[in-house]
Amino acid sequence: MTALVLVLVLAGAGAGHLVDRAAARFPWPRPATVGTVLGGRGGAAPRGVLEAATAALFGLAALRFGPTAELPAWLWLATAGVLLAVVDLRERLLPNRVVLPALAGGVLLLSLAALTGGAGDALLRAVLAAAALFAVYLAMALVSPGLGMGDVKLAALLGLYLGWLGWPAVVLGALAGFVLQAVVALALLATRRIGLRGELPFGPAMLAGAALVAAAPVLLS
Numbered sequence: 001m002t003a004l005v006l007v008l009v010l011a012g013a014g015a016g017h018l019v020d021r022a023a024a025r026f027p028w029p030r031p032a033t034v035g036t037v038l039g040g041r042g043g044a045a046p047r048g049v050l051e052a053a054t055a056a057l058f059g060l061a062a063l064r065f066g067p068t069a070e071l072p073a074w075l076w077l078a079t080a081g082v083l084l085a086v087v088d089l090r091e092r093l094l095p096n097r098v099v100l101p102a103l104a105g106g107v108l109l110l111s112l113a114a115l116t117g118g119a120g121d122a123l124l125r126a127v128l129a130a131a132a133l134f135a136v137y138l139a140m141a142l143v144s145p146g147l148g149m150g151d152v153k154l155a156a157l158l159g160l161y162l163g164w165l166g167w168p169a170v171v172l173g174a175l176a177g178f179v180l181q182a183v184v185a186l187a188l189l190a191t192r193r194i195g196l197r198g199e200l201p202f203g204p205a206m207l208a209g210a211a212l213v214a215a216a217p218v219l220l221s
Contacts, residue, residue, distance in 0.1 A: 129163025
């Protein structure tokens, strides 16, 4: 198990480097890099931030799931999630060309895990949870200007994975996103980084909430 964690931490660092390069080269009006996200517009790029973040997520996934058939699916989500968080922070955008392949890849990898591990019930629950969160977020987006269709599609992606873990994880993961968003917003208001009318991207909080719930057995052990 220790060897697996070490290998995946190193693989995660490599994946994080690729994510950084992909974000910087994506054809947006301005380059999206972790430096402009964390260091402010035009700020110096903190080197190794994405590599460290992705390596940590890969390590947590290894500790949480071990050498199982579902592990590749969670590594796929970790990589896509880091990219989506960076893009949303920088551009206020969750692009279809990232969210939709992430969702398709998740369905494929979890289906393979279900076939090899006899987890058909978990797969069915995952699909139902993805549809449920999509519907809930779509309803909220129709009445709330703060939610966009990118958030709705991301909810389907996260619902798929949280549903694989169980319905309590779906509920807690969704709630955790809102709690984290509120905490960050209050902190930024208190430090006057944003005003009362300021808007924050919701994708990073959604991803962080789902990650915390999925990794809770490791973090609390």
